[in-house]
Amino acid sequence: MPEQDVCDLPGIVARWQHDPANLVQILREVQESCGTIPSDALDRLAQLLGVPRVRIESTASFYAFFHAESHGAYEILFSDNIVDRMAGKEALKQYFCERLWLEPRKLSEDGLVYVDDTADIGLADQAPALLVNGYAIPSLDKARLDLVAELIRARKPLADWPPMLFEIPDNVRKPGPLMGEAFAPGAALKATLARGADATLAELDAANLRGRGGAGFKTATKWASCRKAEGEAHYVVCNADEGEPGTFKDRVLLASHADLVFEGMTVCARAIGARRGFLYLRGEYRNLHEKLKSVLAARREQGLLGRNILGEDGFDFDIEIHLGAGAYICGEESALIESLEGKPGKPRNRPPFPDRRGYRDQPTVVNNVETFACAAKIAEKGGAWFAALGTPQSAGTKLVSVSGDCKRPGVYEYPFGASVRQILIDCGAEDAHAVQVSGPSGTCISFREFDRRIAFEDLATAGAFMVFSRERDMFEVARNFTHFFAHESCGFCTPCRVGTSLLKNTMDKLAAGKGSAYDMHEMKHIMHILRSMAHCGLGHTAANPVVQTMEKFPDAYERRLKRLDFEPAFDLDGALQTARLITGRDDAWAHLANE
Amino acid sequence: MTEPKKLKVATCSLAGCFGCHMSLLDIDEKLFELVKVVEFDRSPITDIKHCGPCDIGIVEGGVCNAENVHVLKEFRKNCRVLVATGACAITGGIPAWRNNVDLWDCFQEVYHYGIGLENGQIPNDPELPLPFDKVHPIGEVVRVDHFLPGCPPPADAIWKFLTDLAAGREPKLEYEMLHYD
Ligand SMILES: Cc1cc2nc3c(=O)[nH]c(=O)nc-3n(C[C@H](O)[C@H](O)[C@H](O)COP(=O)(O)O)c2cc1C
Ligand code: SF4
Ligand code: SF4
Numbered sequence: 001m002p003e004q005d006v007c008d009l010p011g012i013v014a015r016w017q018h019d020p021a022n023l024v025q026i027l028r029e030v031q032e033s034c035g036t037i038p039s040d041a042l043d044r045l046a047q048l049l050g051v052p053r054v055r056i057e058s059t060a061s062f063y064a065f066f067h068a069e070s071h072g073a074y075e076i077l078f079s080d081n082i083v084d085r086m087a088g089k090e091a092l093k094q095y096f097c098e099r100l101w102l103e104p105r106k107l108s109e110d111g112l113v114y115v116d117d118t119a120d121i122g123l124a125d126q127a128p129a130l131l132v133n134g135y136a137i138p139s140l141d142k143a144r145l146d147l148v149a150e151l152i153r154a155r156k157p158l159a160d161w162p163p164m165l166f167e168i169p170d171n172v173r174k175p176g177p178l179m180g181e182a183f184a185p186g187a188a189l190k191a192t193l194a195r196g197a198d199a200t201l202a203e204l205d206a207a208n209l210r211g212r213g214g215a216g217f218k219t220a221t222k223w224a225s226c227r228k229a230e231g232e233a234h235y236v237v238c239n240a241d242e243g244e245p246g247t248f249k250d251r252v253l254l255a256s257h258a259d260l261v262f263e264g265m266t267v268c269a270r271a272i273g274a275r276r277g278f279l280y281l282r283g284e285y286r287n288l289h290e291k292l293k294s295v296l297a298a299r300r301e302q303g304l305l306g307r308n309i310l311g312e313d314g315f316d317f318d319i320e321i322h323l324g325a326g327a328y329i330c331g332e333e334s335a336l337i338e339s340l341e342g343k344p345g346k347p348r349n350r351p352p353f354p355d356r357r358g359y360r361d362q363p364t365v366v367n368n369v370e371t372f373a374c375a376a377k378i379a380e381k382g383g384a385w386f387a388a389l390g391t392p393q394s395a396g397t398k399l400v401s402v403s404g405d406c407k408r409p410g411v412y413e414y415p416f417g418a419s420v421r422q423i424l425i426d427c428g429a430e431d432a433h434a435v436q437v438s439g440p441s442g443t444c445i446s447f448r449e450f451d452r453r454i455a456f457e458d459l460a461t462a463g464a465f466m467v468f469s470r471e472r473d474m475f476e477v478a479r480n481f482t483h484f485f486a487h488e489s490c491g492f493c494t495p496c497r498v499g500t501s502l503l504k505n506t507m508d509k510l511a512a513g514k515g516s517a518y519d520m521h522e523m524k525h526i527m528h529i530l531r532s533m534a535h536c537g538l539g540h541t542a543a544n545p546v547v548q549t550m551e552k553f554p555d556a557y558e559r560r561l562k563r564l565d566f567e568p569a570f571d572l573d574g575a576l577q578t579a580r581l582i583t584g585r586d587d588a589w590a591h592l593a594n595e
Numbered sequence: 596m597t598e599p600k601k602l603k604v605a606t607c608s609l610a611g612c613f614g615c616h617m618s619l620l621d622i623d624e625k626l627f628e629l630v631k632v633v634e635f636d637r638s639p640i641t642d643i644k645h646c647g648p649c650d651i652g653i654v655e656g657g658v659c660n661a662e663n664v665h666v667l668k669e670f671r672k673n674c675r676v677l678v679a680t681g682a683c684a685i686t687g688g689i690p691a692w693r694n695n696v697d698l699w700d701c702f703q704e705v706y707h708y709g710i711g712l713e714n715g716q717i718p719n720d721p722e723l724p725l726p727f728d729k730v731h732p733i734g735e736v737v738r739v740d741h742f743l744p745g746c747p748p749p750a751d752a753i754w755k756f757l758t759d760l761a762a763g764r765e766p767k768l769e770y771e772m773l774h775y776d
Contacts, residue, residue, distance in 0.1 A: 518738055569735035575727040576661055578698045587721040592661050 007034035009041060013048045020049045021360070023059050023342030027066055028283070028325055032134065036070050062344035062490075064118065064326035065134070065283050071114035072107050074152050077131040081120035081245040082480040083403045083466055089128035092140055093117075099149045113152055119328060119484055120245035121284040124403035124466065125171050125410045133158055134286040137165050166287060170252045171410030174426060176397045177389070178257070178373055179413050185259040186304050188267055188379035193312055195379075197271045201227070204271075204375060206383030208395040213239055213331075213368030214438065214462035214537075219375065222365060226355040227272040229363035236268045236277035236317075237340070237359065237366045241324055241331035243282060244439035245484060246464030249399035250369040252411050254281070254288050257373060258295040262319060264372030266304065267379045268365055269317040277319040278359070280336050283326050292321055328488040332536055333366040335490065346492040347536040370399055370463070390416030394455040402427045404467035414454060421450040423465060431469040434553070439464040440481035441541035444474070444548040474549045475556035479507040481545035489538060496539030499530045503546060509569050510560045516567040520550065520557065568594075601631075602761050604653065605646040605674060606638040609663040610690040610730055611656025613639070614747040615681040619653070621750035629754075632761045649674045651760055655747075657687040658731045662724035671737040676760065679739045680753075682746040684732065691730040698728045741766060744773060 012029045016022035026045065030037050037060050046053040060066050078084070078093050093104070097115055102108045104115050123129035126138035132148065135158065144165065151161050172179050192200050205220035226234060238261060242250040253261055265277045281289065296319055299305045309315040322340055324330050330339045334348035337359050358364020367375075374396055378386045387395045394416035400423060403409045407428030414423070424432045432450070437443045438461035445452060445459070452459050468477060486504040491497045503526055506519050527543035534540050550557055572592040580590050608616060616639060622629065637646030646652075652674030658664060671677055682688040693701060706715040733739060743756055752772040759766040 566738035568737075570731065572664060572736070575729065576725050578728040579725045582699060582702050583717055583719040583725070585719050585721065585725060589661060589721050590725045592664055 007041065009044050010048060013045065018049060019342075020051045020055070021340070021342045022322075023049070023056065024063070024325060024339055025322055026342075027056075027060055027063075028323055031066050031325075035073070035075075037066050037068055039068060058344055059342060062327065063324075066325055070107060070111065072112050073155065074113045074158075075131075075133055076113065076115045076148075077118035077121075078115070079119075079121040079123060079127065079129045079131075080117040080480075081124055081127070081484075082477050083124045083246060084120070084128040085476075085480065086404065086472065087127040089140075092128060092142070092145060095142060096145045096149065099146070100152065112155070118284075118326065119243065119488060122242055122248045122251045122282070123168070124246045124248055124401065124464075126168065127403065131284065131286075134283065135166060136168060136284065136287050138168050168251075168255070168287070170256055172252060172256075172413075173402070173408050173410040174412040174414070176413030176415070177377060178260070178370070178397060178399065179252070179411070183257070183260050183263075183376070183380075185263065185299065185302060186310065188263045188376040189270070189304060189310055192267050192270050192379045193310060193315075197227075197273075200267065200271050200379060203383040204378055207374075207378045207386035208383075209371065209374050209378060209386065210394065210456060211368055212370035212374065212398070212462065214244075214441075214460070216456045216460055219367065219371055222355050222367070223268060223271050226363045226365045229356045231362040233276070233360075233362050234269075234272050234274040235359040235362060235364040236265050236272070236274045236319075237333075237336065237354075237364055238265050238277070238279045238369055238372055239331060239333065239336060239366055240279055240281045240285070240369050241328075241336060242285075242369070243328035243331045243488075244441065244462055244464055245481075246401060246403055246436065246439045246466040247462055248401045248403075249411050249463045251285060251288070253369050253373055253399070254285070254292060258292055259299070260373045260376050261369050262295065262299060262372075263304070264367075264374070264376035264379075265319060266309065266317055267375055268367070268372065270315060272363070272365055274365075275316050275318075277317060278340055279319060279321045280330070280340060281321055281323050282330075283324045286323065289321065289323065296321070327490070328484075329490040329536075329538055332538065335536075336366065337364065344490070346490050347538075368462075391453075391455050391457070393457045398454055398461065399463055400454065400461070400465045401463045402465045402467065405429060405431060405469035405472065406467045416455045417453050419451055419453050420445065420459070423454070424450065424467065427467070429467045429469070431471075432467050433470040433472065434468040434474055434477075436464065436466040436468070436477065436545075438462050439466075440484055440545050441537070442544070444477075444545060444552060446552040473556060474553040475507075475510070475560065478545040478549040479504075479511055482507045482542075485538065485542040489542070493533075493535040493539065495529050495533035496535065496542060499526050499534070499539065500542050502526055503543060505569070507546065509567075510557065513560065513562055514567045514569065515557075515561045516563045516565055517561060518566045520561070523547075523550070601634040602651060603636050603647075603649040604633045604638070604651045604757075605636040605649045605670060606640070606653040607655065607666055607670060608639065609654065609656035609666060609684070609733070610659035610687075611681065611683045612689070613655070615653075615655035615684075616640075618745075618747035618750050619753050622754045623750070625754055629757065633757070645669065646673050650676065651757070652677045653680050654678065654684050654733055655680050656683045657690055658727070658733055658736050659690055660724035660726045664736060667733055667737055676740045677737065678741045678743055678756070679733050680743045681748055682744065685734070685742050685744060687730045687732050688746065694729045698726065743768075745775070 042056045045056050107114045123138045128140045129138045209219040210216040307316045327345045329335045330345040335345040339345040354364040397413050400412045482504040486500040489496045489500045527547050530543050635641045637643045652670040679685045706717045756766045
């Protein structure tokens with residue numbers, strides 16, 4: 001078991017320059033080395049950092065991966081995306097708990113192990129999957145769980161577990177220019193230096209590159225505006241939070257094409273005049289951290305990062321990695337910046353957008369991992385080359401993360417304009433009945449719409465592509481997503497904090513066979529409130545799965561409705577049972593008819 | 596000339612503090628105008644014990660015991676329009692704070708361990724309403740037509756709401772009447 005005094009708070013704080021802006025990283029290291037963030041550590045940190053305790057506490061209590069109570073020597077978190085469930089996660093989790101004689105969400109009596117769920121961990125192509133002390137184990141089955149259980153019983157330190165448990169194949173099924181071509185580190189930077197910053201922006205503009213993180217904003221416009229914005233310093237931030245369930249293409253880019261991504265960030269630094277950059281890596285990708293640090297070290301060796309990059313006088317730029325701590329909302333760019341600044345990840349008011357006021361209120365470019373990879377390619381091969389790929393409004397290729405009911409889940413690279421039908425054929429999904437494009441916040445399409453195309457002008461996507469066969473119950477899919485949003489709502493604004501919970505509760509009510517037409521009507525009402533009143537994109541899209549499946553798969557709902565008028569949300573008579581036991585009463589007034 | 600037919604209004608307090616009713620009385624001199632257009636049926640104001648067919652039912656408080664359910668169902672059956680009035684009716688409110696405490700612990704604390712208690716016994720008289728293990732918003736037990744927020748809703752909001760309904764308009768409250776911080 002990790003000992004309390006292993007936790008070297010002064011050392012950790014010093015490693016992060018005594019800077020409260022690095023609080024999330026500091027807390028992460030405390031959590032990792034002590035196993036908890038105990039209350040007295042908050043006091044110590046407040047002293048060491050010279051900030052009020054409440055500041056530490058508000059951050060510590062915001063992130064799902066931080067906790068004050070012990071989760072034992074081994075914390076096991078099962079990924080709980082619908083795709084994990086379809087692959088048998090619930091039964092496997094139960095099997096695992098029985099093997100170790102424990103209950104979920106309860107520390108085992110010997111204080112050894114703790115089991116719970118967590119949101120999708122970016123391994124939908126290898127579902128079901130789990131995290132053990134933050135490290136991912138994919139492709140679970142009974143045999144692998146037996147092994148995990150044995151290792152835990154033997155109290156083997158994680159470092160001595162067989163590496164094969166943690167092996168995560170890339171599963172690139174269809175490579176294209178981004179993933180299929182060799183890239184020589186430095187090639188894009190050399191071209192950039194030869195061309196100059198203005199011409200690089202012109203190439204990016206000609207390429208018509210649009211952001212790959214979901215919103216599809218034109219990258220050249222963002223960079224140019226950031227470059228123009230005045231400030232004490234400019235920053236480059238790579239958004240590797242990849243929290244949208246069903247998305248995992250950034251994981252593969254970072255695992256096998258990190259040079260391309262870092263080079264894209266460095267090209268951006270040159271274009272906007274930045275000296276510092278951040279890779280905000282979701283905590284679930286902890287297993288990539290060391291490798292990415294070594295790629296950064298190698299790039300420093302090669303003169304591709306650090307001072308006078310490639311011998312260019314005054315071209316100084318370096319990249320730090322910050323790890324997230326289990327908060328989907330930190331993928332939203334302004335929440336991400338708050339997190340980089342050591343605060344709870346709550347979205348800021350926008351405008352001003354980060355290009356003018358981002359990290360430390362300075363001009364900051366935030367782009368998705370794939371966007372930076374594209375930018376590096378464009379710097380190397382030119383804008384015209386890129387613009388020739390895809391469709392006129394959607395240039396280039398798109399990485400699609402395919403999972404669910406198909407024979408060949410993994411990453412596929414298509415020129416924009418590929419039809420859903422084509423992707424389904426390529427991944428071996430003959431029985432497909434529905435596809436969730438771009439994750440829970442995206443679009444659910446039915447078999448009637450399989451001729452639609454992946455493109456900003458039709459099906460815009462951040463990359464997720466979850467396939468559901470005829471046997472799947474689309475109501476359960478939507479219900480899983482409402483649980484996701486209710487859990488991930490940051491709680492800052494009431495419409496979303498309350499609305500996502502109401503949606504979740506109503507879907508649970510329907511699932512329990514207690515639904516009525518009234519509930520359906522209420523859910524539509526909540527959707528309107530979320531769309532018009534929520535503060536950020538999470539709330540705006542949180543009702544999409546319910547509304548879209550209601551519209552496209554009405555049967556899945558109707559057969560669950562008990563009455564047309566109204567049905568109580570709970571078992572009236574059952575809710576009196578405890579009091580009947582306490583008082584020993586069984587008279588007529590101690591019962592209620594459940595009519 | 597015949598007087599326009601008066602609206603029948605019933606009110607009740609379930610798991611509430613009567614604060615919402617106090618706020619209704621707080622419309623002060625407008626009460627005289629109000630009784631020109633409405634007539635009260637079952638209500639703590641009239642002390643009528645059961646309600647007949649009504650136009651509007653105003654419910655204060657959430658549902659914390661079996662008796663609350665009987666009253667609420669009576670209201671739903673008899674009232675054309677049912678209004679959840681105040682935070683407790685809408686969300687469970689302050690009484691729902693007990694939802695985090697186990698019912699056993701509640702009873703033990705109140706009847707066995709409370710200061711000054713000796714040989715305390717848990718009462719089991721059938722006349723006492725039997726509590727639920729949790730306090731619920733009324734919308735989880737019956738269909739609700741309108742929600743009038745506030746703790747309590749201000750007198751002006753109640754006035755505006757009732758006069759809108761009496762005039763046959765869809766009730767509409769300005770932002771200022773719903774805004775509390
Ligand atoms: C709730 C929410 C979650 C998001 N998650 C991500 C994410 O994980 N990765 C990402 O690149 N963008 C995410 N975004 C979009 C970002 O806010 C931002 O638009 C994007 O990083 C900009 O980069 P791009 O122009 O390269 O797409 C998210 C947005 C919202 C509202
Ligand atoms: S919409 Fe949801 S996630 Fe966004 S700020 Fe509001 S509470 Fe937070
Ligand atoms: S809403 Fe407020 S005033 Fe009304 S019953 Fe509840 S606590 Fe009392």
